[in-house]
Amino acid sequence: MLEKAGEMMLKYFGYPSFRQGQAGVIESILNGRDILAVMPTGAGKSVCYQVPSLVFNGVTLVISPLIALMKDQVDALGTAGIPATFINSALRVSEEKRRLERAARGDYRLIYVAPERLENETFLRLAQSLDVAFLAVDEAHCVSQWGHDFRPSYRRIAQFAAGLARRPVIGAFTATATEEIKKDIVHFLALRSPTVYVSGFDRENLFFSVLRGENKKEYVLDYLQANRHQSGIIYAATRKEVDMLAQWLEANGISCTSYHAGMTEKKRTASQEAFIYDDVPVMVATNAFGMGIDKSNVRFVLHYNMPKNLESYYQEAGRAGRDGEPGECILLFGAQDVLMQKFLIEQSVYAPERRASEYRKLQTMVDYCHTPRCLRRFILQYFEGNEDLPQRCGSCGNCCDDSEETDVTVEAQKVLSCVYRLKGRFGAGMVADVLKGNANKKVRGLGFNKLSTFGLLSDYTVQEIKDLINFLATEGYLALTGGKYPVVRLGSRAAAVLRQGEQVLKKRRKKAAARDDALFESLRQLRKEIAGREGVPPYIIFADSTLRAMSELLPVNRAQLLKISGVGEVKLAKYGDEFLQLIQYYAGNRGK
Numbered sequence: 171m172l173e174k175a176g177e178m179m180l181k182y183f184g185y186p187s188f189r190q191g192q193a194g195v196i197e198s199i200l201n202g203r204d205i206l207a208v209m210p211t212g213a214g215k216s217v218c219y220q221v222p223s224l225v226f227n228g229v230t231l232v233i234s235p236l237i238a239l240m241k242d243q244v245d246a247l248g249t250a251g252i253p254a255t256f257i258n259s260a261l262r263v264s265e266e267k268r269r270l271e272r273a274a275r276g277d278y279r280l281i282y283v284a285p286e287r288l289e290n291e292t293f294l295r296l297a298q299s300l301d302v303a304f305l306a307v308d309e310a311h312c313v314s315q316w317g318h319d320f321r322p323s324y325r326r327i328a329q330f331a332a333g334l335a336r337r338p339v340i341g342a343f344t345a346t347a348t349e350e351i352k353k354d355i356v357h358f359l360a361l362r363s364p365t366v367y368v369s370g371f372d373r374e375n376l377f378f379s380v381l382r383g384e385n386k387k388e389y390v391l392d393y394l395q396a397n398r399h400q401s402g403i404i405y406a407a408t409r410k411e412v413d414m415l416a417q418w419l420e421a422n423g424i425s426c427t428s429y430h431a432g433m434t435e436k437k438r439t440a441s442q443e444a445f446i447y448d449d450v451p452v453m454v455a456t457n458a459f460g461m462g463i464d465k466s467n468v469r470f471v472l473h474y475n476m477p478k479n480l481e482s483y484y485q486e487a488g489r490a491g492r493d494g495e496p497g498e499c500i501l502l503f504g505a506q507d508v509l510m511q512k513f514l515i516e517q518s519v520y521a522p523e524r525r526a527s528e529y530r531k532l533q534t535m536v537d538y539c540h541t542p543r544c545l546r547r548f549i550l551q552y553f554e555g556n557e558d559l560p561q562r563c564g565s566c567g568n569c570c571d572d573s574e575e576t577d578v579t580v581e582a583q584k585v586l587s588c589v590y591r592l593k594g595r596f597g598a599g600m601v602a603d604v605l606k607g608n609a610n611k612k613v614r615g616l617g618f619n620k621l622s623t624f625g626l627l628s629d630y631t632v633q634e635i636k637d638l639i640n641f642l643a644t645e646g647y648l649a650l651t652g653g654k655y656p657v658v659r660l661g662s663r664a665a666a667v668l669r670q671g672e673q674v675l676k677k678r679r680k681k682a683a684a685r686d687d688a689l690f691e692s693l694r695q696l697r698k699e700i701a702g703r704e705g706v707p708p709y710i711i712f713a714d715s716t717l718r719a720m721s722e723l724l725p726v727n728r729a730q731l732l733k734i735s736g737v738g739e740v741k742l743a744k745y746g747d748e749f750l751q752l753i754q755y756y757a758g759n760r761g762k
């Protein structure tokens with residue numbers, strides 16, 4: 171049976187081999203055994219239920235929480251030549267009716283529905299008349315109140331399955347793996363002695379790094395300039411920050427779009443589509459964006475602020491590199507981020523135990539931002555509880571740290587003594603003004619122009635001084651306290667610098683180098699044209715990894731093209747010749 175599954179996967183999806191875990195999960199399903207599969211984002215869960223649907227005789231129902239996700243998956247299946255549909259509240263009545271009729275005729279191998287649909291009489295009648303062989307529950311953690319997106323309708327699934335003509339095999343899929351959630355899934359979905367598969371959480375193709383005390387805005391701009399045309403997401407903590415950053419980037423010639431809960435539904439959808447369809451390469455968003463976004467060719471995820479815990483971070487960062495091609499995940503840490511997260515916990519309505527747990531998780535996140543050790547190991551230890559991991563992964567920001575260090579002890583001493591003189595009662599702006607020697611009204615009014623530290627850093631710009639303050643706060647030489655307008659005080663490491671002259675070193679990052687690849691760019695262009703013609707997002711036509719392989723292997727005929735991972739028979743027939751022509755043209759022009 172597994173062999174048949176492998177053949178189907180190659181034929182329809184063009185993947186020559188299963189990824190880690192997929193074979194076992196699929197085998198269990200084909201043997202008629204329920205399964206709970208916990209796999210990180212991007213590991214390839216969809217294949218685990220789509221491939222069995224091609225082997226089973228009856229139809230496969232997929233319960234999925236998000237309308238956008240359903241449409242995306244159905245589009246992708248369509249281009250691969252697999253008959254599938256979705257039924258949800260976004261459809262017009264006539265369209266819904268048409269799909270229900272076709273479903274009743276047995277036209278589809280897969281039908282996607284939202285859980286609320288299980289309460290709908292018409293649909294229930296249809297489902298009971300169908301031969302449902304397999305019920306796949308995507309984002310299965312939604313059944314648990316412990317999860318971050320509890321959906322009461324998920325609790326109806328068990329009863330629904332029991333009421334079908336024959337009880338189908340049930341497969342539950344999620345990326346969230348805490349013990350409580352796993353227990354809840356098995357219990358509430360009434361899985362029958364399920365196989366529980368928990369895959370490794372490592373995402374080998376992702377490069378993680380943390381930067382502390384950077385001028386974040388400038389860093390982001392530099393990064394985007396070096397990575398033009400690459401698609402990526404920048405997460406910021408608040409709506410205000412998203413708007414500010416997006417406007418600033420646009421003003422600096424970067425094409426980007428934005429997304430947050432404060433925008434109208436219409437604007438959000440337009441913005442999301444512009445990103446998914448590769449009309450705009452960069453998305454600036456709050457964490458409201460991304461759930462159910464399947465875009466596989468996201469090349470980087472930058473965090474402009476530190477998220478509230480490692481779970482959120484790994485989920486958001488994990489949206490990079492779903493296609494298996496390299497993805498870069500950079501977290502820009504600032505001391506203010508910690509204040510912001512603490513503020514949010516304080517403002518929450520959580521009960522005391524929950525609040526304590528949120529604080530603990532926040533501390534782990536802060537520890538991640540400061541560890542000098544391997545970041546991948548840190549993440550995997552946290553999620554897998556595995557102590558036997560190699561000390562170094564060799565491919566994270568800490569394992570490959572080649573940045574140079576500069577000695578900023580003297581500047582640091584000047585900043586620290588100024589903060590000391592201001593008695594920890596003022597914010598970074600005032601400290602910077604005094605050090606710069608700005609005798610403005612406020613400074614004069616308080617008599618700070620007479621301080622011995624006034625103008626001590628007059629050779630620096632105010633922004634440079636603020637960056638330095640930020641860096642010192644990040645490293646614990648200074649401390650920020652207070653809510654909306656934090657004040658700067660001396661931190662726990664200040665005394666050693668002021669009294670014992672301890673050295674303060676600041677890393678200087680190297681500028682990112684731009685990547686140039688003419689054929690890859692032309693292939694992307696062609697993919698975009700075809701996607702426009704077919705009305706689907708470009709990554710559904712071919713993944714970046716597939717285009718990358720084409721640009722490296724330069725196939726000259728259909729047989730060679732079919733060998734490339736991601737090229738299945740239907741796609742070969744539909745798009746193969748156009749891509750071959752372009753590759754031939756390019757190969758012919760090379761060296762001329």
Ligand code: ADP
Pocket residue numbers: 185186187188189192209210211212213214215216217464466492493494713735
């Ligand atoms: P998940 O749902 O676990 O986040 P997806 O199902 O979206 O992950 O899969 C992530 C990407 O990996 C998709 O682009 C998918 O087509 C690709 N993929 C899945 N399985 C394989 C495989 N066996 N070989 C190559 N690519 C695969």
Ligand code: ZN
Pocket residue numbers: 543544545546547562563564565566567568569
């Ligand atoms: Zn490492």
